[in-house]
Amino acid sequence: MPLAIKASKADSSLAGKSSSKADASLDVESGSAGSEPPSPWAGAAACAGNGKSAGSSAGGGEQGRTVAVTLQHVTFDVSEGRGRKRHWRRLLDDVAAAALPGQLVAVLGPSGSGKSTLLDLLAGRKTSGRLDPGSAILLNGQPPDAATLRRDVGYVEQKETLLPLLTPREMLLYTAELKHPKDSPLDAKRRLVDELIEQLSLEDCQHTRIGGALSRGISGGEAKRCNVGVSMIARPAVLLTDEPTSGLDSFSAHSVVSALRTLAASGISLLSTIHSPPPDTFSLFHRCLVLQKGRVVYFGDNGPAAEQYFASHFPDLRCRRPTEGIADFILDVTSSANKQGAAEAAAFADAYAASDLRAQNEAAIEAALAAAAVAEQAARAASRRGSRRHGRAASLASTSARRVQKLVGLDKQGTATPWWWGLYVLFRYRSGRAYTQKDWLLPRIISPFIPVFLLVTVYWSVGDDLDAVHATSIAAVLFMATTSAAYGSMGLVPNLVAERAIYLRERADGLYLPVTYLLYKVSEELLVASCVSIPASLLVFYLVRLQGSWALYWLVFLVTTSVSTVLALLVGSLSSSMDVAGAALPAYTTALLYFSGFLIPFSKIPPWWRWMAVIDYLRYSWGALMANQFAGDRNIVAFGGEPILNYYDLDTVNPWHWLGWEVIFFCAFTGLTWVALATVQHQRR
Numbered sequence: 001m002p003l004a005i006k007a008s009k010a011d012s013s014l015a016g017k018s019s020s021k022a023d024a025s026l027d028v029e030s031g032s033a034g035s036e037p038p039s040p041w042a043g044a045a046a047c048a049g050n051g052k053s054a055g056s057s058a059g060g061g062e063q064g065r066t067v068a069v070t071l072q073h074v075t076f077d078v079s080e081g082r083g084r085k086r087h088w089r090r091l092l093d094d095v096a097a098a099a100l101p102g103q104l105v106a107v108l109g110p111s112g113s114g115k116s117t118l119l120d121l122l123a124g125r126k127t128s129g130r131l132d133p134g135s136a137i138l139l140n141g142q143p144p145d146a147a148t149l150r151r152d153v154g155y156v157e158q159k160e161t162l163l164p165l166l167t168p169r170e171m172l173l174y175t176a177e178l179k180h181p182k183d184s185p186l187d188a189k190r191r192l193v194d195e196l197i198e199q200l201s202l203e204d205c206q207h208t209r210i211g212g213a214l215s216r217g218i219s220g221g222e223a224k225r226c227n228v229g230v231s232m233i234a235r236p237a238v239l240l241t242d243e244p245t246s247g248l249d250s251f252s253a254h255s256v257v258s259a260l261r262t263l264a265a266s267g268i269s270l271l272s273t274i275h276s277p278p279p280d281t282f283s284l285f286h287r288c289l290v291l292q293k294g295r296v297v298y299f300g301d302n303g304p305a306a307e308q309y310f311a312s313h314f315p316d317l318r319c320r321r322p323t324e325g326i327a328d329f330i331l332d333v334t335s336s337a338n339k340q341g342a343a344e345a346a347a348f349a350d351a352y353a354a355s356d357l358r359a360q361n362e363a364a365i366e367a368a369l370a371a372a373a374v375a376e377q378a379a380r381a382a383s384r385r386g387s388r389r390h391g392r393a394a395s396l397a398s399t400s401a402r403r404v405q406k407l408v409g410l411d412k413q414g415t416a417t418p419w420w421w422g423l424y425v426l427f428r429y430r431s432g433r434a435y436t437q438k439d440w441l442l443p444r445i446i447s448p449f450i451p452v453f454l455l456v457t458v459y460w461s462v463g464d465d466l467d468a469v470h471a472t473s474i475a476a477v478l479f480m481a482t483t484s485a486a487y488g489s490m491g492l493v494p495n496l497v498a499e500r501a502i503y504l505r506e507r508a509d510g511l512y513l514p515v516t517y518l519l520y521k522v523s524e525e526l527l528v529a530s531c532v533s534i535p536a537s538l539l540v541f542y543l544v545r546l547q548g549s550w551a552l553y554w555l556v557f558l559v560t561t562s563v564s565t566v567l568a569l570l571v572g573s574l575s576s577s578m579d580v581a582g583a584a585l586p587a588y589t590t591a592l593l594y595f596s597g598f599l600i601p602f603s604k605i606p607p608w609w610r611w612m613a614v615i616d617y618l619r620y621s622w623g624a625l626m627a628n629q630f631a632g633d634r635n636i637v638a639f640g641g642e643p644i645l646n647y648y649d650l651d652t653v654n655p656w657h658w659l660g661w662e663v664i665f666f667c668a669f670t671g672l673t674w675v676a677l678a679t680v681q682h683q684r685r
């Protein structure tokens, strides 16, 4: 257990005196493994020198562009509680730090210290809270607009969002096809993928299926590195990674951080949150930013400099154990201080606030900003268009987090490729692979034939004798055919909910528009459903000996399946979880069966429920099938001497018109699903 941090209560003069020694470390080489970059602030010059600023460079994927990230006075609050108990809680308090080109910066701190919040803010992905007007989050000295964030900042979420059926190579190429302009040659995209596979050491698993929770695939470390590769496809100048080593053994964790280090060496500014890395892995980071309860406890070089800082500012602090890494030590002493009380918890941050190290860091950030401003000015002069865009850029520094999110979240409509290209790529890579997988294909082919088998064997040739008893059986056959089409799509819901994290990440990355995803999903399912529906409807129609037009029977069956498919998509996009979706769709479909006209004829439905029958798409399906079957002379007398269509209030129905109504339902549900996919947010950050 660490000693109580008595020294932390020392006044600022103590901190100031002792810091001078530690602060000298800013000018020396990083104590971490490897050689680059030579000085902590070397990137500032690089960024000023390349003349390409975040606001002025051309489209994403441009190699050699460098971007310095600077944070000044970043203060962020979220609201908690309801009604009169509502209050603001401070998650980040006056944070100042920087990540310069070529630097790998570790963001460290006890659980709940605000590490992910900081990354989310940097990426513009925070969906709630307010950023203090004095906060400045700048890329090359400029508040970024949505397009700049999308182009220059890559974000690797903690949980992998990879497509289980693809291999790492296919996953990267698929992302490249959507993230780069459609006109850029496929060979160039392949070369980029080759380069990333090499940088991330994915050669051995590049042709192995990624797999998922239930199917064996690549290892955890390989999946993490592939996840990083997906974010690197657009060649962002800044990469943010949230706990890239979580859940990995020490060897895999080291390989992931080594890969990040390689990426940093190519000029990327990299910030990564990390938890308890092994000492040799942590030594790969150039700099570290330590947060405690949202305040900066240390920002400086990793390795001996950090050790020296803590030793000189807190002489009463326990010594580092022989086998303990500096990251574990910092985490242990800050977490213990959190448990000891508010004064102890604040002591580390208070000491840093009063230290020369902080003053030096702030001066260096100012210098980096000045250098970036010179580069920006040159770039602006070179491009009037760039200048106009710059003028329009909303000030991220003085905006609320909701606005930040609006800039890059729901408003994020910009994609690198047109919608039809997105549809082609989704279909080619995702559907192309799904169609070859028996786990995906067989349930969709076999399940429609189960009700067909039952209908055919139970009602074999029943249509040969059109008497009152058989007419009732045929009405039941048509009702069951409708019901099976409605329930058949329910199996899609779990797949949709499970895929949501991938959809949200791909949308946030600007890979495609909601309408593209919707069209891909609907066409992927309906292509299979159309093929299966032909033999299924032929079997029922001719073996049960139904009458009327087979084409109409098939079309009604197909359109009903289509409506239920879109409905499954709608429920999947609206439901917050698998449990909700699993309960909502069967409940809604069962309610529709009551009002479909078979169980209760329309005129016998209580008046206050008739509206439900009017908007019940199954009523139009079954009604159209009945009108097709019993039209004209076939409208035989059934129940109580009444012709069957009259009994069911279907005597005036034109089956083609009712099929048209079904098509209208299909369009309406498709529109609603599009709105749901575009607006409903399930991830609150």
Ligand SMILES: Nc1ncnc2c1ncn2[C@@H]1O[C@H](COP(=O)(O)OP(=O)(O)OP(=O)(O)O)[C@@H](O)[C@H]1O
Residues within 6 Å of the ligand: 078, 079, 091, 109, 110, 111, 112, 113, 114, 115, 116, 117, 118, 128, 129, 273, 684, 685
């Ligand atoms: N939108 C929000 N609304 C309310 N509280 C939030 C919100 N976002 C984050 N928090 C809270 O802020 C604190 C910091 O969260 P954050 O995820 O940034 O911590 P962290 O340092 O990344 O923690 P960990 O290491 O455990 O992942 C936590 O207590 C979290 O519950």
